[in-house]
Amino acid sequence: MAAVVEVTGLRKEYAMGSDRVYALRGVDLTVQPGEFVAVMGPSGSGKSTFMHLIGLLDTPTEGTYRLEGQEVSHLSTDTRADIRGRRLGFVFQAYNLLPRTSALENVELPMVYAGVSEAERRRLALEKLALVGVPQLAAHHPNQMSGGQQQRVAIARALVNDPGLILADEPTGALDTKSSQDVMRLFARLNDEQGMTIMLVTHEPDVAAYARRIVTFRDGVIIGDAMNDRRAA
């Protein structure tokens, strides 16, 4: 089975006026199916930049990227959008649920663009809401939910197209300790029970402790990559 993520020599430069910012300076990383990777590192070390490239929200300046065996570093905007919708799931720090829209419809959204039929959308969305433990919130709007509940709905949305990889950039950044634990337990359970491949960025060791593998960035390169043998539960 092909690696979910296989990047080599990944570089990303930004032009800031006449200066150049080297956000990533050659990153190599392979993630196998079923892995749960926490990405750590100081602020400005390139974690988010890396997640954007892995999530096909941006293209690298240099380097190769194979996603589930397919070379994806130089695809058209539309093709990248299609792959994002079908093979990747995103969880954001700010949840990013559509306001004044029910949880059910929020979860259905990726399927709308993937061309899933309405009845099927509804069935799958309800199924995923149940899977993340908030089936009772289907009709609720985001402003009627706690942060933890919103993040669960967002995770259901990320899961709904059965992606090969879930990407989460500081998913607990806006949550209190209790909600953070709940959300991380959910990720761990999805990884254990569903074999879901997950990569998440965090600053907090407590959060990273739920992952199986911890990758550390500094100044745009990976300086540490180790298995986590003391997993939190």
Place this chain on the structure above:
Amino acid sequence: MNLAATLRLALAALIRNKTRSMLTMLGIVIGVAAVLVTVAIGVGARTSVQQSINSLGSNLIVVQPGSVTMTGARSGLGGASTLTPDDGLAIAKLPGVAAVSPVASFRTQAVAGDNNWQTSVNGVAPTYTFIRSWPLAAGRFFNENDVASAAKVAVLGQTVVSQLFPNGDSPIGQTIIVKGAPFTVIGTLQALGQSGLGQDQDDTVLIPYTSAMQRLTGLTTVNVLMISAASADEIDPVTARVTALLEQRHRIVPPQTDDFAVRNLQAIAQTASQTGTIMELLLAGVAAVSLIVGGIGIMNIMLVSVTERTREIGLRMAVGARGASILRQFLAESVVLATIGGVIGVAAGGIGTLAVAALTHWPTTIPFEWILASVGFSAMVGIFFGYYPARQAAQLNPIEALRFE
């Protein structure tokens, strides 16, 4: 996403901002309503002019005395008294002429018993009712013998009938006094109603032109010669022939201007409808401008909406929306907005048209094509002015959009 789903989504987004959507629509509503009322007025005015022209008689050509320049100062049209009944008789012999009648008219008091009425007395020929397509209501019209003998006979319009014979007696056989002379009523005319200029056409007494000229006024000239061409195709040739004949009879040679004017109603109608068309174009221009202003309003609000929903756009892109889907979504919103505005505008225009109809008594109607066209045009305004904001949305960078505060 299919079209129905896209439109439903657009509608939902607009309903979420009800007040704003409504205010944005207003420009289109006013624009469309203005266009429709304009068109309805134009159509109504034209129909009304056409109706009153038709009511004057078919294929009518009118000869009026022209201006005179003998004293140096030109008097207005009709200032010269040059047309005679003999001119009329000569015209009657021209090819293509179906009938001619001189009209010698003056205003005076008509008296019957205790009743009197200020009215317009017209000395005309027996052909007059034919030329004016004016049927009799009762009795008979005067004939060539009456003209030859300058008979003291009269035919009354309905207004005069009701004023002089208010108790409903048949006026036929009764005597009326006109300028001191007794005339026997031999017939009455059917009611014609108001002319296009608002005159009561039924307020008239018709007598033989010989009687009018010889017995009452003593004049040798008449006010107007009315000619009926044999067919609509003959109107222009007859107009030319009449002009040539009268120039010859009045001994007018080139540098001199004609002392008469030959007009046909088609020309008058054309002038009227040209004036109408210009007015209509002006009003339509104003209406079109207000539609464009409405469109700019839509563009403005769509740009605001794109900015407000930047994160939503970023999120949609992250979960698989292509630029084209985003473009379609926003375009659908502006098109739905503009089209609903157009439909409301049609309704408002319909109400406005009814109001105009009630005020003017014109037969105002909105042609169905115009209703379709205005709704279609509204949709196009939505596309045109919605495209730029929608494209802005579609070209957003998802990362920046997701980070947008």
